[in-house]
Amino acid sequence: MWLVFALLSAVFAALTSVLAKIGIENVESNLATAIRTVVVLIMAWGMVFLTKGQGGISDISRKSWIFLILSGLATGASWLCYYKAIQIGEVSKVVPVDKLSVVITLILAAVFLHEKFTPKTLLGAVLITAGTLILISK
Structure with a gap:
């Protein structure tokens, strides 16, 4: 749910x-x-x-x-x-940068909440970051 x-x-x-x-x-x-x-x-x-x-x-x-x-x-x-x-x-550029909050949240959750930072988590964070950089580049 x-x-x-x-x-x-x-x-x-x-x-x-x-x-x-x-x-x-x-x-x-x-x-x-x-x-x-x-x-x-x-x-x-x-x-x-x-x-x-x-x-x-x-x-x-x-x-x-x-x-x-x-x-x-x-x-x-x-x-x-x-x-x-x-x-x-532009919304199409602001939103991807704003969604880097996902990556920052993963890091903060690992540091403060002791949630596991797995290879899958790392890959997801890298892909989100790469996608953001691609979307905001000229």
Whole structure:
């Protein structure tokens, strides 16, 4: 089931890039990011209430709060940079560079989460990096 959600995530991420590029025309990138964030906020809390998950707030540990807040800050920084990049660059070039996050995630997961960095993982990271370099080259 995780694969279905991961594929849907990829489809929605692709739509996000194209729709954002169209929507950001003549809009300051930070303002566009703020508008997008409000929509995401409403949608996320809507899902919490729809699934009756709001009761779990009191069960969240201090450690989880800290890391969720740090993750939110990283997401915000990523979105601000991403919107600026698509505003001034071509989506077809920005998105592959943005997806280098996969390679960076593999490295960070190996270092901090002690996830295995296998030959297959290494090959995938090299191919993603090579593909990115090919897509952004002139």
